[in-house]
Amino acid sequence: MKKIENYIAKNINEYNDLYNKSLSNPENFWSEIASTFSWRNKWTKTLEYDFNKPEFKWFLNGKLNITENCLDRHVQSNPNKTAILFEPNDPNQSAQKISYKELHRRVCVFANVLKSKSIKKGDRVCIYMPMVPELTVAVLACARIGAVHSVVFAGFSATALAARIKDSKCKVLLTADGSFRGSKVIDLKSIVDEALLDCNSITSTIVLKRIGSMIKMNINESWWHEEIKNVSDYCIAEEMDSEDMLFILYTSGSTGKPKGMVHSCGGYMVYSSYTFLNVFQYSPNDIYWCTADIGWITGHSYIVYGPLLSGATSVMFEGVPSYPDFSRFWNIVEKHKITHFYTAPTAIRALAKHPISLVESNDLSSLKVLGTVGEPINEEAWNWYDKNVGKSKCPIVDTWWQTETGGIMLSSLAGVTKDKPTYATKPMIGIQPVLMDKDGKEIIEYGKEGILAIKYPWPSIARTIYGNHERYKNVYFTAYPGYYFPGDGALTDSEGNFRITGRVDDVVIVSGHNLGTAPIEDAINLHKNVVESAVVGYPHEIKGNALRAFVILLNNDSNVDMAKEIKDLISKTIGPIAKPDIIQVVPGLPKTRSGKIMRRILRKIASGEKENFGDISTLLNPEIVDKIVKSS
Ligand code: WTA
Numbered sequence: 001m002k003k004i005e006n007y008i009a010k011n012i013n014e015y016n017d018l019y020n021k022s023l024s025n026p027e028n029f030w031s032e033i034a035s036t037f038s039w040r041n042k043w044t045k046t047l048e049y050d051f052n053k054p055e056f057k058w059f060l061n062g063k064l065n066i067t068e069n070c071l072d073r074h075v076q077s078n079p080n081k082t083a084i085l086f087e088p089n090d091p092n093q094s095a096q097k098i099s100y101k102e103l104h105r106r107v108c109v110f111a112n113v114l115k116s117k118s119i120k121k122g123d124r125v126c127i128y129m130p131m132v133p134e135l136t137v138a139v140l141a142c143a144r145i146g147a148v149h150s151v152v153f154a155g156f157s158a159t160a161l162a163a164r165i166k167d168s169k170c171k172v173l174l175t176a177d178g179s180f181r182g183s184k185v186i187d188l189k190s191i192v193d194e195a196l197l198d199c200n201s202i203t204s205t206i207v208l209k210r211i212g213s214m215i216k217m218n219i220n221e222s223w224w225h226e227e228i229k230n231v232s233d234y235c236i237a238e239e240m241d242s243e244d245m246l247f248i249l250y251t252s253g254s255t256g257k258p259k260g261m262v263h264s265c266g267g268y269m270v271y272s273s274y275t276f277l278n279v280f281q282y283s284p285n286d287i288y289w290c291t292a293d294i295g296w297i298t299g300h301s302y303i304v305y306g307p308l309l310s311g312a313t314s315v316m317f318e319g320v321p322s323y324p325d326f327s328r329f330w331n332i333v334e335k336h337k338i339t340h341f342y343t344a345p346t347a348i349r350a351l352a353k354h355p356i357s358l359v360e361s362n363d364l365s366s367l368k369v370l371g372t373v374g375e376p377i378n379e380e381a382w383n384w385y386d387k388n389v390g391k392s393k394c395p396i397v398d399t400w401w402q403t404e405t406g407g408i409m410l411s412s413l414a415g416v417t418k419d420k421p422t423y424a425t426k427p428m429i430g431i432q433p434v435l436m437d438k439d440g441k442e443i444i445e446y447g448k449e450g451i452l453a454i455k456y457p458w459p460s461i462a463r464t465i466y467g468n469h470e471r472y473k474n475v476y477f478t479a480y481p482g483y484y485f486p487g488d489g490a491l492t493d494s495e496g497n498f499r500i501t502g503r504v505d506d507v508v509i510v511s512g513h514n515l516g517t518a519p520i521e522d523a524i525n526l527h528k529n530v531v532e533s534a535v536v537g538y539p540h541e542i543k544g545n546a547l548r549a550f551v552i553l554l555n556n557d558s559n560v561d562m563a564k565e566i567k568d569l570i571s572k573t574i575g576p577i578a579k580p581d582i583i584q585v586v587p588g589l590p591k592t593r594s595g596k597i598m599r600r601i602l603r604k605i606a607s608g609e610k611e612n613f614g615d616i617s618t619l620l621n622p623e624i625v626d627k628i629v630k631s632s
Helices: 012-024 026-034 066-077 100-116 133-145 158-167 188-196 265-280 297-309 328-336 345-352 379-389 469-477 517-525 562-573 599-606 623-630
Strands: 045-050 055-060 082-087 096-099 124-128 148-151 172-176 179-181 184-186 204-208 221-223 245-251 259-264 287-290 313-317 340-343 369-373 396-399 433-436 449-454 488-492 498-503 507-510 513-516 530-540 544-553 582-585
Touching (some): 026 045, 055 265, 066 133, 066 297, 082 100, 124 133, 133 148, 133 245, 133 313, 158 188, 172 188, 245 265, 259 469, 265 297, 265 369, 265 396, 287 297, 287 328, 297 313, 345 544, 369 379, 449 498, 507 530, 507 544, 517 530, 517 562, 530 599, 544 562, 544 599, 562 582
Parallel strands (some): 082 313, 124 172, 148 245, 204 221, 287 313, 287 340, 340 369, 544 582
Antiparallel strands (some): 045 055, 179 184, 245 259, 449 488, 488 498, 530 544
């Protein structure tokens, strides 16, 4: 049987060849790739799909457990290889190396703990934890027994956590007493306590001791270290169908309610690993570091699953780039001889603002490949990254993808296909991106701008929105029937390289985090002195975009610091990441005759425009535009 390495493009001709094969006979192609993994039973059919329902099934009736592929395979072939290299927040604490064998043991132990809490295949487990190895253990322990993990980023507030637990009716919550983030200590347990007042589906909570604070344990709550005592490390992996749910991960949308994107076992496994190897060109002795948090899809696919499926060494970093100072990333690169470094443009822009000596005082010669993800990267940041971090010798993979796509969709392959500043460049093998014009027709020529769509299913496309298939259909499959609609605009150059221009809906990407403006408005409107609000994004030098809220108040009492009250309210309902930079009190909002807020105009005002608003005669209240401009 062939190995996956046989299908990794090593030069441009191989990329072209594999790409053509993947398009001319996708089923045959993906069947060959899938055959390189370990399955309990082979699938009977490779793909069944219907864009109208919409329904996507890959590797039908195939049976597997993804953790056997992440762990058991490598325990057989290379047990002592480091799977997770953990770098704690505090640089004075030592790093930890966890081998595949040890990770396997810890996962089996914790899987048995979950079983002792009556967790069975299909049950949902919420994970709200800091970036420590136990988070990876928790994720894989769920997968081991067929429980569905729902990781909630540990920066979310109690209200946001509760909403996610309730939406998917999680039975168990895995958390920690607290977390270290730079010089801050965050009291996670009190956030959990508040969230749980409102969640009756949770029957047990297991708490990892991370900061060692005094906390109160409530009924049905227990300590992680107590639970794992005297538990067997033997746990046979549950047999899963290829289409069984592997995880739910929430992402923001254009309405207030977060969308629980559902990924399934077989297709996600095949695609996350295949893209990891192709994009990063990982070789066995490399040390790969993705700086994302496992609370986001980048952490799921390219810290946990992609690298571990591929038998790689994946670095987990608990801290932040600014602690103890802005040279931390570079210290870590030198210390662990990192070969692959994958981060967000917002981090690059922030680091570029600090003295170059912070970079230059470290030996970065181990680096071979750089990557970016999460938002468009501007040319200046790209050049800074290339010159100062990559020393003009490392390819930069600009990877475009989404929570919904499960894995990278557009990117160069490091050193194999050409990179180009600000361009995500070419489709992954098996992916058929197209640009659509305003009439919903495919733009065939290169060098045009349009709306991005994907033409054919790929193995890791999200299967549904948990509990709301209708919304899944409406958001992703109705704009262009027969295509997947990601919600991004794009253009191509004369060679067919893709450049992402930004969102075309009411989602704003702030510091690489997807924020729907609707949930933020909902939070602002909770304030009893707020009549109505509108939140828009505007360009920001470091964060990519920042948020500005326009708010109509009931009483404009100058003694009350409304901006502070609104920001506090947003922190409490969503989390600090969603706080607008600017809160502007306005006498009214520009509205169409049907009562819809004209966000286009607010976006222009927020970006500093003072007069060119186009045709505003269709507004119900055109005079308001000038008033808002004058009061800003
Ligand atoms: C944006 C993150 C430009 C895009 C993996 C997408 C990007 C959204 C890039 C998904 C990139 C992600 N260039 N824009 N390389 N990568 N985006 O679900 O708007 O958190 O739709 O997944 O981020 O964000 P999500």
